Amino acid sequence: MSFETFNLHPRIAAGIQTAGYTTPTPIQKQAIPPILQGKDILGLAQTGTGKTAAFVLPILQRLMQGPRGHVRALVVAPTRELADQINDSFGQLGQQTKTRSTAVYGGVGVNPQIQRLKQGVEVVVACPGRLLDHINQKTIDLSRLEVLVLDEADRMCDMGFLPDIRKLLKHLPTQRQTLFFSATMPDDIRRLSHDILKNPVTVQIGLTKPAVTVSHALYPVPQHLKTGLLLTLLRHMDTESVLIFTRTKHRARRVAEQINRAGYKAAALQGNMSQNRRQEAMDGFRSGQYKIMVATDIAARGIDVSQISHVINYDMPDTADAYTHRIGRTGRAAKTGDAFTFVTSEDTDMIRAIERVLGEKLERRTLPEFDYSTPAPTKDTEFARPPRQPRSPRPAQPTGNRPANRRQKVKVGSGARP
Numbered sequence: 001m002s003f004e005t006f007n008l009h010p011r012i013a014a015g016i017q018t019a020g021y022t023t024p025t026p027i028q029k030q031a032i033p034p035i036l037q038g039k040d041i042l043g044l045a046q047t048g049t050g051k052t053a054a055f056v057l058p059i060l061q062r063l064m065q066g067p068r069g070h071v072r073a074l075v076v077a078p079t080r081e082l083a084d085q086i087n088d089s090f091g092q093l094g095q096q097t098k099t100r101s102t103a104v105y106g107g108v109g110v111n112p113q114i115q116r117l118k119q120g121v122e123v124v125v126a127c128p129g130r131l132l133d134h135i136n137q138k139t140i141d142l143s144r145l146e147v148l149v150l151d152e153a154d155r156m157c158d159m160g161f162l163p164d165i166r167k168l169l170k171h172l173p174t175q176r177q178t179l180f181f182s183a184t185m186p187d188d189i190r191r192l193s194h195d196i197l198k199n200p201v202t203v204q205i206g207l208t209k210p211a212v213t214v215s216h217a218l219y220p221v222p223q224h225l226k227t228g229l230l231l232t233l234l235r236h237m238d239t240e241s242v243l244i245f246t247r248t249k250h251r252a253r254r255v256a257e258q259i260n261r262a263g264y265k266a267a268a269l270q271g272n273m274s275q276n277r278r279q280e281a282m283d284g285f286r287s288g289q290y291k292i293m294v295a296t297d298i299a300a301r302g303i304d305v306s307q308i309s310h311v312i313n314y315d316m317p318d319t320a321d322a323y324t325h326r327i328g329r330t331g332r333a334a335k336t337g338d339a340f341t342f343v344t345s346e347d348t349d350m351i352r353a354i355e356r357v358l359g360e361k362l363e364r365r366t367l368p369e370f371d372y373s374t375p376a377p378t379k380d381t382e383f384a385r386p387p388r389q390p391r392s393p394r395p396a397q398p399t400g401n402r403p404a405n406r407r408q409k410v411k412v413g414s415g416a417r418p
């Protein structure tokens with residue numbers, strides 16, 4: 001199947017060509033036809049599946065006809081980085097269409113945004129908070145909106161934007177097309193989707209297997225030797241572009257510091273950082289200024305770095321879904337990628353779960369040049385695993401192996417721990 005099947009306007013086809021896309025991704029195949037027909041969509045898909053173009057292309061097609069100069073499509077996204085990426089996508093794919101789009105978010109001056117909105121745009125890509133400010137200040141007119149996209153709805157909910165989104169919806173025309181994307185479907189997101197979608201077509205890109213071009217390996221290692229192993233591994237590989245995942249924000253920061261101390265250029269990306277610092281880290285990683293990024297799952301969502309050569313799971317993810325999501329960032333676009341996962345004796349259940357999803361047994365590797373026998377320091381506060389907190393109060397469990405089982409059920413993707 002090629003993009004021609006969608007009968008998109010030649011000016012949009014030119015944008016697709018510029019972007020270098022030749023074949024639609026599965027979500028594009030499923031979502032573009034119903035969106036072109038004007039249907040509402042419930043899209044269960046993550047970043048990395050091509051979901052942005054899945055809504056950008058049919059929106060551009062709609063905008064080729066009808067009036068210009070007022071906001072006809074609104075995309076709401078959780079973070080500034082994602083808003084920029086989506087806005088860039090409209091810019092790139094719509095290069096020849098004369099469609100005007102702009103990104104609207106907090107943390108930057110409001111006046112340039114007001115100016116841009118006054119000049120007339122057809123597409124606004126916004127984060128919820130600043131968008132509401134514009135609505136309240138009457139500096140944006142959404143009265144003639146035709147399409148609303150909520151992107152990464154679960155993450156917006158995670159970040160506490162749900163009340164803002166509900167407020168926002170009151171200011172939008174009810175007669176519109178709504179496209180709702182979320183990687184996971186916790187109850188409040190399901191309710192929201194139910195409230196705002198009319199007879200939606202559900203498109204689901206299953207978290208099945210990561211790209212076949214990814215090679216996976218497990219590195220069994222005691223907890224206290226993870227950083228040492230990481231540094232040894234980095235020394236032995238071509239650190240073209242490495243994304244390292246840690247379980248907590250604190251660890252992301254610490255591990256990035258340790259890598260920097262060892263002489264590499266690494267940035268951390270975690271939920272506690274200001275928008276400016278996040279942006280700086282993302283830009284630096286994208287441009288190659290930092291070869292290494294250390295991130296938590298939620299902070300790393302939205303990273304669009306097609307050049308990632310290695311993903312290293314410093315900590316095992318909490319679910320098999322989270323594993324495939326992390327690994328999905330390497331090996332894209334027919335490049336080969338490597339995915340290394342550090343595993344401790346606590347991770348046995350999760351390894352089994354991941355191997356079930358992948359349908360294969362993962363290779364266990366040891367580094368001959370690394371000394372695995374170094375004893376743990378007597379008081380290892382830095383690498384000690386803090387006790388896991390259940391999300392809701394539960395009666396004490398009598399069995400010894402409960403925590404591991406419970407961990408398996410916590411969805412990192414739905415925001416267990418940014």
Ligand code: AMP
Nearest residue numbers: 021023024025047048049050051052053
């Ligand atoms: P997304 O899931 O929207 O963040 O897209 C992930 C990456 O895939 C981005 O770098 C897109 O530019 C790229 N992409 C989207 N659609 C296609 C396609 N049909 N062919 C190749 N790459 C694509």
